Amino acid sequence: MYPLKFKKHFVEKIWGGRGFEEALDMKLPTADNYGESWEVSSHKNGMSYVENGSLEGKSLQELVDQDGAALLGEEIYNRFKGKFPVLIKYLDVNDRLSVQVHPSDEYALRVEKEFGKSESWYIIEASEDARLIMGLKEGITKEEFLTKAKANDFTDMFNIVSVKRGDFINVNPGLVHASLEGSVVICETQQNSDTTYRIYDFDRKVNGVARELHLDKASDVINFNEKPEITTNDSREKIALEGAQKEILVRGEYFNIDKLMVEGVFRDEINENFKVYSILEGEGKILHSGKEYEIRKGDTYFIPAGLDVSVEGRVEILKSFL
Incomplete structure (x- = not known):
């Protein structure tokens, strides 16, 4: 995977x-x-x-x-x-x-x-x-x-x-x-x-x-x-992470969504279930198992369950997951 x-x-x-x-x-x-x-x-x-x-x-x-x-x-x-x-x-x-x-x-x-x-x-x-x-x-x-x-x-x-x-x-x-x-x-x-x-x-x-x-x-x-x-951008809490800032958009029965503002290198948590990255702004790379996957706004990447991935660059991402 x-x-x-x-x-x-x-x-x-x-x-x-x-x-x-x-x-x-x-x-x-x-x-x-x-x-x-x-x-x-x-x-x-x-x-x-x-x-x-x-x-x-x-x-x-x-x-x-x-x-x-x-x-x-x-x-x-x-x-x-x-x-x-x-x-x-x-x-x-x-x-x-x-x-x-x-x-x-x-x-x-x-x-x-x-x-x-x-x-x-x-x-x-x-x-x-x-x-x-x-x-x-x-x-x-x-x-x-x-x-x-x-x-x-x-x-x-x-x-x-x-x-x-x-x-x-x-x-x-x-x-x-x-x-x-x-x-x-x-x-x-x-x-x-x-x-x-x-x-x-x-x-x-x-x-x-x-x-x-x-x-x-x-x-x-x-x-x-x-x-x-x-x-709104102004009403949501900003959570500081190493290499990124996170906003929680929704937690629900059918999907969860976070907004990630990555600046530098951000190692995402390893999710037991799949997740989807929707790239809204910027450009960078997804890093996994020694390989690089170029990303830029308008791209969407599906991350299978259990994958250890990092994001490098300056990008704004919607992360959808369950």
């Missing part, structure tokens, strides 16, 4: 743009607008394939099937019954992301036959006017929601927040969310799921056809009292 880099899976979106080029130094495959780059995924809608080292060309699912306990960590492999538990993406929301909500495990496994979708957003870049919908206003009931939504009337329904670079939002299942104004580039860590219930799409059409809405399912899974969990 060694640090794995996967080929990016780009997804065109009606709300996407070209923000990956400037914010993350990515080379986009065509002149189209892209909304997502799937970085680490075993989902059928965007499978990851190794692009470095002796495992080049193998899919993440193949690796899990062949030696999942060693790759993921025995506890994680057993807990998720041999399925890869998370999905790491970058998002470029250049236009309005549809108003949507995600189901919990209980609902999604019963209705959609896949995991629910707990997710988190780290804001890499945001325009000055960036505003998001995060939750419903107090007092909105399921009956009122359905009545107004089916009439395409969303006045005074949503809680709206302004965001800036460095903000972190934990988006629990049941929290209605969307982008409303401006543009944002996001690093998203989520459960391994592609289930989204669309509530409102700002009356847009793709090839002359409005995208499907899912109002009844959405109303089943909305937590009408759910509030967003938002932290």
Whole structure:
């Protein structure tokens, strides 16, 4: 086992743009607008394939099937019954992301036959006017929601927040969310799921056809009292480590995330389970077993369970782990 880099899976979106080029130094495959780059995924809608080292060309699912306990960590492999538990993406929301909500495990496994979708957003870049919908206003009931939504009337329904670079939002299942104004580039860590219930799409059409809405399912899974969990660069505690500074972004059932600001040489703890490094800024190297793996912003590396790795350079990293 060694640090794995996967080929990016780009997804065109009606709300996407070209923000990956400037914010993350990515080379986009065509002149189209892209909304997502799937970085680490075993989902059928965007499978990851190794692009470095002796495992080049193998899919993440193949690796899990062949030696999942060693790759993921025995506890994680057993807990998720041999399925890869998370999905790491970058998002470029250049236009309005549809108003949507995600189901919990209980609902999604019963209705959609896949995991629910707990997710988190780290804001890499945001325009000055960036505003998001995060939750419903107090007092909105399921009956009122359905009545107004089916009439395409969303006045005074949503809680709206302004965001800036460095903000972190934990988006629990049941929290209605969307982008409303401006543009944002996001690093998203989520459960391994592609289930989204669309509530409102700002009356847009793709090839002359409005995208499907899912109002009844959405109303089943909305937590009408759910509030967003938002932290900022200023509000988070800074923890000094040798060669780095750490901020704890979230601890949860489905994923944990730390932000690491490395300056010099930082030897990371040896995790019993896998971890993923999303490189947000800077450049440097991952060091493992006498080998060096170059890293720069926009890169993502999967670190298999139990690997002893260090990071050298001046880099900002989101570390997602279980």
